[in-house]
Amino acid sequence: MGKKIFSGVQPTGNLHLGNYLGAIKNFVNLNNDNENECIFCVVDLHAITVKQDPKELKKNIRETVATFVASGIDPKKSIIFNQSAVAAHAEGAWILSCVARMGWLNRMTQFKEKAGKDKEKASVGLYSYPVLMAADILLYDASHVPVGDDQKQHLELCRDIAQKFNNDFEIENFLQVPEPLIQKEFSRIMSLKDGSKKMSKSELSDLSRINLTDTKDQIVNKIKKAKTDPLPMPKTVKELDERLEAKNLIGIYASLTNSNLEKSVETFAGKNFSEFKEKLSEVLVGKIEPISLEIKKLLDNQSYLDNILLEGAEKANLISSKKIKKIKEIVGF
Numbered sequence: 581m582g583k584k585i586f587s588g589v590q591p592t593g594n595l596h597l598g599n600y601l602g603a604i605k606n607f608v609n610l611n612n613d614n615e616n617e618c619i620f621c622v623v624d625l626h627a628i629t630v631k632q633d634p635k636e637l638k639k640n641i642r643e644t645v646a647t648f649v650a651s652g653i654d655p656k657k658s659i660i661f662n663q664s665a666v667a668a669h670a671e672g673a674w675i676l677s678c679v680a681r682m683g684w685l686n687r688m689t690q691f692k693e694k695a696g697k698d699k700e701k702a703s704v705g706l707y708s709y710p711v712l713m714a715a716d717i718l719l720y721d722a723s724h725v726p727v728g729d730d731q732k733q734h735l736e737l738c739r740d741i742a743q744k745f746n747n748d749f750e751i752e753n754f755l756q757v758p759e760p761l762i763q764k765e766f767s768r769i770m771s772l773k774d775g776s777k778k779m780s781k782s783e784l785s786d787l788s789r790i791n792l793t794d795t796k797d798q799i800v801n802k803i804k805k806a807k808t809d810p811l812p813m814p815k816t817v818k819e820l821d822e823r824l825e826a827k828n829l830i831g832i833y834a835s836l837t838n839s840n841l842e843k844s845v846e847t848f849a850g851k852n853f854s855e856f857k858e859k860l861s862e863v864l865v866g867k868i869e870p871i872s873l874e875i876k877k878l879l880d881n882q883s884y885l886d887n888i889l890l891e892g893a894e895k896a897n898l899i900s901s902k903k904i905k906k907i908k909e910i911v912g913f
């Protein structure tokens with residue numbers, strides 16, 4: 581039986597290899613299976629939980645759509661829309677925020693990381709952000725949610741919220757409890773400069789990540805400068821536990837070649853990093869350069885991108901307005 585897929589990506593610029601290997605690549609595979617119904621959301625309401633320049637935000641929303649399409653998501657098969665265009669998301673988030681408990685949100689590690697030392701100055705939206713994410717998913721009765729490893733805790737919260745709503749209002753299985761789809765390997769791509777840190781759009785150094793809009797020369801240069809260690813390439817997977825940078829680079833190679841860590845370690849065992857890096861650059865350029873060129877081409881056709889969003893929002897609205905209507909009835913409005 582087909583799956584009902586929902587996932588979201590924030591339009592905050594610098595979509596990178598982590599977003600691609602952790603999430604978007606999976607979106608494309610799910611989109612290609614005709615049995616599935618897929619919805620991919622550009623989560624602009626989530627983006628404003630930290631300050632955004634309005635002009636940049638608009639540009640980044642289009643760039644995220646262009647990235648979806650350039651990566652291989654077919655807007656005729658999957659619904660692509662931006663969250664703020666469909667009112668049910670904000671409405672649902674409010675109602676669910678009265679179901680979610682403070683204690684649950686207090687445990688969210690991503691808030692702690694993002695808010696940093698000065699929690700008092702973080703926006704209320706940044707704190708309640710996982711509740712909006714739950715609304716996104718639950719409004720569409722999604723059965724499966726493909727995400728990278730960093731979103732696992734938010735999905736568990738979403739499941740808790742769905743169950744509590746169903747229990748509180750004594751309405752069994754009304755909100756569908758979704759399953760996370762997190763790849764076993766390569767679901768957390770790390771920074772090219774520090775193997776203990778997640779690859780991230782907000783990291784200051786551009787050398788820490790491969791952006792999906794990077795040119796061939798940029799990709800080659802970033803891999804050349806990527807941090808390694810002085811030893812030759814590892815001979816066993818076990819060795820990787822202590823060699824985080826090597827683990828990340830080999831993981832990226834394995835993921836891009838649809839292989840696994842074991843085989844990839846075997847291929848390069850004992851060789852020099854420079855030889856491996858050359859091969860890694862080659863597969864990276866082979867995969868990312870066509871996407872990057874296509875993104876740039878699509879960005880020249882704004883009306884095409886805007887139209888995808890417009891049509892997507894109409895379809896998303898049709899589905900979610902029915903669900904929010906029922907939610908309101910259940911609550912007693």
Ligand code: TYM
Nearest residue numbers: 587588589590598599602603623713727728767768769779
């Ligand atoms: P966001 O925009 O931070 O990231 C988008 C997707 O990319 C994955 N990802 C990574 N995967 C592997 N390695 C990395 N270094 C890496 N960095 C990012 C993320 O796990 C994510 O899948 N809250 C979400 C967006 C969201 C959402 C939703 C997702 C809003 N509503 C509903 C699913 C369902 C976020 O901020 O993702």
